[in-house]
Amino acid sequence: MRFPPHITRVGAAAAVLSALLVGGTVGATPASAAVGSVCYSDLPSQAYDTLDLIDQGGPFPYSQDGTVFSNREGVLPSEPSGYYHEYTVITPGSSTRGARRIVAGEQYQEDYYTSDHYATFDLIDFGC
Structure with missing residues (x-):
């Protein structure tokens, strides 16, 4: 098993919890409603x-x-514009970017x- 590259990222769970407590909801959907963990x-x-x-950038x-x-x-969680960036997770056999x-x-x-x-989203837990 390889060592996860993001294992040095600390405080992510605390940050998400803080954002949920401070940010509340967006529209009628609670930010935590569809955020799990994986x-x-x-x-x-x-x-x-x-x-x-x-x-690697x-x-x-x-x-x-x-x-x-x-x-x-x-x-x-609600954050200012530009906070989040998206990246494709390739789906084998798909002729498009797919859904991941x-x-x-x-x-x-x-x-x-x-x-x-x-x-739906899952916060990636690099500790398990």
């Missing part, structure tokens, strides 16, 4: 590749990778995984 070891192998590329396979994720769905993404938050360096094109 162990790093439970991610698809392509997500490891994406996280490695994020750590690219190059990324799609021009949209690294662009601002605006959180229009209001699922993630990593959305990274800048200040607290938290990473979220979605397999359903932003309907």
Whole structure:
């Protein structure tokens, strides 16, 4: 088992909890309603590749990778515009980008995984 590259990211869970307590809700949807957690070891192998590329600063396979994720769905904790950036997690056999993404938050360096094109997110737990 390889050592997760983001293991040095500290305080992500505390930051998310703080954002949820301070940020409250976005629209009528509580930010925590669709945010769960996932162990790093439970991610698809392509997500490891994406996280490695994020750590290296690219190059990324799609021009949209690294662009601002605006959180229009209001699922993630409310943050200022430009806080979140999205990256494609390649879906084998798909002729398009597919539905899988990593959305990274800048200040607290938290990473979220979605397999359903932003309907739900899981905060990646690098400690398990």
